Amino acid sequence: MASLTIDKLTKSFGVVDVLKGIDLEIEDGGFLVLVGPSGCGKSTLLNCIAGLEKISSGEVRIGDRNVEGLHPSKRDIAMVFQSYALYPNMTVRGNISFGMEIRGIDKAEREKAIEEVADILQIGELLDRKPSQLSGGQRQRVAMGRALVRHPQVFLFDEPLSNLDAKLRVDMRTEIKRLHQRMGTTIVYVTHDQIEALTLATKIAVLEAGYLQQFGTPDEIYNDPANMFVADFMGSPSMNLIDGMLDQGQEGLEVRIKGHGGSEIALPAPDTAAMRERLGKPVVFGIRPEAMTDPDGADRTSPRIETRDCYIEVSQPAGSDTFALTPLGGKECIARFRADAKIQLGSFSPISFNMTKAVFFDPETTLRIR
Structure with a gap:
């Protein structure tokens, strides 16, 4: 050896x-x-x-x-x-x-x-x-x-x-x-x-x-x-890469993401020097499908679960899981729900985002914002 x-x-x-x-x-x-x-x-x-x-x-x-x-x-x-x-x-x-x-x-x-x-x-x-x-x-x-x-x-x-x-x-x-x-x-x-x-x-x-x-x-x-290449290539389904805008919210930095029919969600973003340099500019919000789930399936050990109403277009049962497709940032994003989760297609349903698993990228360089 x-x-x-x-x-x-x-x-x-x-x-x-x-x-x-x-x-x-x-x-x-x-x-x-x-x-x-x-x-x-x-x-x-x-x-x-x-x-x-x-x-x-x-x-x-x-x-x-x-x-x-x-x-x-x-x-x-x-x-x-x-x-x-x-x-x-x-x-x-x-x-x-x-x-x-x-x-x-x-x-x-x-x-x-x-x-x-x-x-x-x-x-x-x-x-x-x-x-x-x-x-x-x-x-x-x-x-x-x-x-x-x-x-x-x-x-x-x-x-x-x-x-x-x-x-x-x-x-x-x-x-x-x-x-x-x-x-x-x-x-x-x-x-x-x-x-x-x-x-x-x-x-x-x-x-x-x-x-x-x-x-x-x-x-x-x-x-x-x-x-973004590594984020997209590794994993099946791959990481959701969602276009958003970095803004100053009431409680700190947040990424604002356009949803279905003119709706919008805002999620907290890490308040770092590198992120503050992009304040008011586009960012790419990356999150794995398993970190987007129904509220009952969210990781109860995570200190940063954020639940937002998102429009569910399609569901894809896959045995042990059900994949729900929701439009965010102009793309079809995949959320991984429990197999027995109740999904109402064609309507807004709560999706829990585990923000401890979220990452952010510069859309120009495609590199991670640390």
Whole structure:
């Protein structure tokens, strides 16, 4: 096992800058998830760590060793691909042991390693089957087993679950989480699925257009987003980003938000120096759907619950919850109600806002107002 440090890394393809000054560090035994939309540079960054792409500038260090210029086989890493990349003519046993054979490891040691990973991944009964006889989830376990037997310092996963159906993805996330807890090996994991990122990571790096937008724990990324991109990208449903005007109210600063049919609500805003600089100017009020709920479902431990009447246009039952859509700031905002909450469509109903969960952004820079 080893820590991983990425220092001022850039990568260009001709005149196109794909990665622009990436700084990251994950501790020994950490689980780093690189997340972002398609084309943001996350797979390119993973390939730079692996040595499959040569970086333009900066450093990649595994432990205390700068691995730039080293062949992938010399970096002490193991990679699990989206496509599984199994040899179709070999059994599961052969696929797992092939790399060990190439390295000249004797048969007894190979068999011991195979039995160990088969036990960890629960694929003992599959060892004599060919890949064509396996399900997608079983193939992914075999690909992980082939990586595990190498005992690398760092595991690299490139969207390993994207070919699986929704339920199997959830099951495999649990398996990968359990595997990390058991093995304690440093993992770098690429995904475009932000729920996957929040579920698995000890640290998340959010990328967009080649820039690192935010790096932090899942809690920091979700509850303390650095900008509007992170706030909108992370979470399902995503954060409500509501246009409002910062004003001086009778009891302090407040954000005034237009509602349905010319109605308006005012909610208290934090009285900080940065907020006072925007007095009388537009702001973007950010709040997660679960922090907008029916009064009976509001967080009773929160000291700052504000209840306002809002017009309910649509309700969407979702089993354990009901999502209510209300127009605020010229947008359809989502509130998460209890499943049995009574909702009167086409009328004004009370919605409780947990203001301890509220954040504010500058609409011009899109950055958080602290």
